[in-house]
Amino acid sequence: MVRAVAAEFVKLFTTRVWAWLVGVVVLLAAGITGIAAVNVSTGDGPPAEVLLVLLIVLGPVAFVVSAVVGITALTGEFRHQTATSTFLAEPRRPVVVAAKLLVYLIFGALLGAVFVGVMLLVGFPIMHSRSITGDVGHPAYHLARIVVGAIGAIALFAPFGVGFGALVRNQPTAITISAVYLVAAENIMLAFRSGRAIYPYTPGGAAKSMIIPHDRIHEVFDVSGVHMLGGLGGTITLAVWALGLSILGSVVAVSRDVS
Amino acid sequence: MRVGEPPGRIVVAALSKTFAGGIRAVDNLSFTVEPGSVTGFLGPNGAGKTTTLRMILGLVRPTSGTATVGGRRYVALPNPLRHVGACLEASSFYPGRTARNHLRVYCAHAGLPGKRAAEVLELVGLSAAGRRRVKGFSLGMRQRLALATAMLGDPPVLIMDEPTNGLDPEGIRWLRGFLRELAGQGRTILVSSHLLAEVQQTVDRVVILSAGRCVRQGSMAELAGGRGPTTLVRTPQVDALMAVLTSRGVGLTRVDATAVRIDGLPVPDIGHAAFEAGCEIHEMRADQADLERVFFELTSQPPSQPHVGPTYGQPPYQPPYQPPYQGPGQGGPW
Numbered sequence: 001m002v003r004a005v006a007a008e009f010v011k012l013f014t015t016r017v018w019a020w021l022v023g024v025v026v027l028l029a030a031g032i033t034g035i036a037a038v039n040v041s042t043g044d045g046p047p048a049e050v051l052l053v054l055l056i057v058l059g060p061v062a063f064v065v066s067a068v069v070g071i072t073a074l075t076g077e078f079r080h081q082t083a084t085s086t087f088l089a090e091p092r093r094p095v096v097v098a099a100k101l102l103v104y105l106i107f108g109a110l111l112g113a114v115f116v117g118v119m120l121l122v123g124f125p126i127m128h129s130r131s132i133t134g135d136v137g138h139p140a141y142h143l144a145r146i147v148v149g150a151i152g153a154i155a156l157f158a159p160f161g162v163g164f165g166a167l168v169r170n171q172p173t174a175i176t177i178s179a180v181y182l183v184a185a186e187n188i189m190l191a192f193r194s195g196r197a198i199y200p201y202t203p204g205g206a207a208k209s210m211i212i213p214h215d216r217i218h219e220v221f222d223v224s225g226v227h228m229l230g231g232l233g234g235t236i237t238l239a240v241w242a243l244g245l246s247i248l249g250s251v252v253a254v255s256r257d258v259s
Numbered sequence: 260m261r262v263g264e265p266p267g268r269i270v271v272a273a274l275s276k277t278f279a280g281g282i283r284a285v286d287n288l289s290f291t292v293e294p295g296s297v298t299g300f301l302g303p304n305g306a307g308k309t310t311t312l313r314m315i316l317g318l319v320r321p322t323s324g325t326a327t328v329g330g331r332r333y334v335a336l337p338n339p340l341r342h343v344g345a346c347l348e349a350s351s352f353y354p355g356r357t358a359r360n361h362l363r364v365y366c367a368h369a370g371l372p373g374k375r376a377a378e379v380l381e382l383v384g385l386s387a388a389g390r391r392r393v394k395g396f397s398l399g400m401r402q403r404l405a406l407a408t409a410m411l412g413d414p415p416v417l418i419m420d421e422p423t424n425g426l427d428p429e430g431i432r433w434l435r436g437f438l439r440e441l442a443g444q445g446r447t448i449l450v451s452s453h454l455l456a457e458v459q460q461t462v463d464r465v466v467i468l469s470a471g472r473c474v475r476q477g478s479m480a481e482l483a484g485g486r487g488p489t490t491l492v493r494t495p496q497v498d499a500l501m502a503v504l505t506s507r508g509v510g511l512t513r514v515d516a517t518a519v520r521i522d523g524l525p526v527p528d529i530g531h532a533a534f535e536a537g538c539e540i541h542e543m544r545a546d547q548a549d550l551e552r553v554f555f556e557l558t559s560q561p562p563s564q565p566h567v568g569p570t571y572g573q574p575p576y577q578p579p580y581q582p583p584y585q586g587p588g589q590g591g592p593w
């Protein structure tokens with residue numbers, strides 16, 4: 001397992017893909033936050049509040065990027081036919097999947113930290129210079145809670161992608177489905193009563209409960225009939241998604257013949 | 260695991276694979292590859308070679324039967340890269356990674372120091388291209404890189420699927436020398452090909468596959484011996500020669516107006532018969548196409564016919580007695 005994890009790290013850092021990804025995430029975060037910070041007014045609340053709203057509205061974009069990273073990590077092995085060499089080196093295929101889960105959880109956390117970090121570095125100085133300051137009525141811990149929650153959610157979407165890729169195996173299909181699902185399908189779900197009942201347990205719903213401080217959930221995300229989980233509940237739910245898909249994928253798809 | 264099994268022995272026992280759609284690619288196949296030998300795994304395209312090799316390597320799950328290396332199934336080998344090196348078709352490299360970095364991935368997998376990558380690049384003559392990205396590599400360079408990957412763990416067993424595909428004549432000559440050298444170090448080598456001529460200079464033994472079944476296994480000499488020597492004779496009086504030989508019960512085939520192929524008779528005897536028949540000999544030589552013909556006949560029979568080859572656990576196929584052949588050509592390269 002240690003060797004498989006080491007090999008995944010070597011794989012990740014011996015192509016330029018990781019650098020491109022970090023670049024994309026930086027541009028995305030800087031662009032979104034820059035535009036928002038220039039346009040908000042004092043009435044929109046203190047900077048921490050602006051950050052929270054931005055993460056809720058645009059977080060799914062970061063989730064998709066992170067999920068795509070995980071999906072590519074797994075499906076790329078089949079797409080480029082490196083699966084043969086990988087499984088020759090480690091014929092216990094669940095070990096390969098487990099190594100990817102761990103490595104991409106770490107890399108996802110890196111992407112999350114970059115995403116949220118750039119938002120803070122770009123958004124706060126701009127808002128400050130426009131005299132949008134203060135945290136009136138919002139204890140400082142909320143900012144820390146939001147930042148940690150967002151990084152955690154983005155991080156967990158990478159192993160979620162690994163699991164989803166393990167199940168689907170076909171790269172374009174997996175990327176398309178996950179993007180459409182995270183950006184559109186979960187929101188459409190909220191329009192239906194049955195959809196609202198399961199929404200808190202969906203990956204996107206779980207991620208939201210990781211980002212929004214629980215005592216403020218009714219203020220920020222108020223959809224009647226939706227009973228959001230707490231931060232820990234959301235974290236566990238998203239982790240279970242990643243693990244569950246990985247196990248299912250390992251049994252159903254990754255174990256298939258490589259020929 | 261069978262205790263006491265030599266680490267280099269490959270045992271395939273009653274192996275079968277039926278793909279979805281009912282294609283029986285491998286059918287009750289059994290053979291053994293002994294340590295320290297180069298074994299050619301031969302058969303026409305679609306005979307089931309790739310499927311068999313992939314089953315040995317744990318990439319394809321057998322429908323029934325087992326394949327072991329050193330007494331263990333591949334999946335049960337601790338650190339398999341140090342035990343078995345494999346070069347397979349349809350295995351590829353990430354195009355954006357350099358050759359050296361590709362090798363470092365598998366160094367990490369096998370727990371080898373990164374400097375081993377440079378050593379195997381040197382071994383296959385690819386040092387100069389180590390820092391280049393694989394997407395610019397020619398087919399021959401890719402084959403060498405695949406071989407370098409297989410050699411990373413310095414394995415006692417090497418399994419190669421059609422390694423000469425895509426190599427130019429120079430590359431093929433290089434590969435032959437390389438394989439002979441590795442065999443000389445006592446490694447077990449199993450190399451597949453759909454062309455006997457490609458490997459006959461390299462291999463000690465052959466396992467011949469047709470429609471998923473083993474039709475013959477044994478040494479190269481046994482393969483040739485199954486038919487006895489064959490001699491091609493060119494003479495203007497071909498009819499006279501054929502008449503005298505036929506009267507003695509010698510098997511022969513007319514090739515064209517001036518040539519006949521004679522089975523089983525030592526060259527001095529053919530010369531004597533020709534002398535008696537008053538034939539003027541223009542050419543007399545061992546028929547080089549002979550082994551290729553054996554191979555063709557073995558593998559071109561329809562799969563429904565019962566096959567004559569030995570099966571697992573039985574002694575190798577013994578042809579009816581033929582006088583030992585001492586003629587020219589036998590000291591040839593195989």
Ligand SMILES: Nc1ncnc2c1ncn2[C@@H]1O[C@H](COP(=O)(O)OP(=O)(O)O)[C@@H](O)[C@H]1O
Pocket residue numbers: 259278279282283284302303304305306307308309310311
């Ligand atoms: N993944 C697969 N699915 C279905 N049929 C397959 C698959 N792989 C190989 N076959 C079939 O199995 C037979 C043997 O193929 P293969 O092992 O590749 O032969 P060889 O390597 O000797 O050319 C062929 O008829 C081929 O079409």
Ligand SMILES: [Mg+2]
Pocket residue numbers: 305308309310348420421
């Ligand atoms: Mg083949």
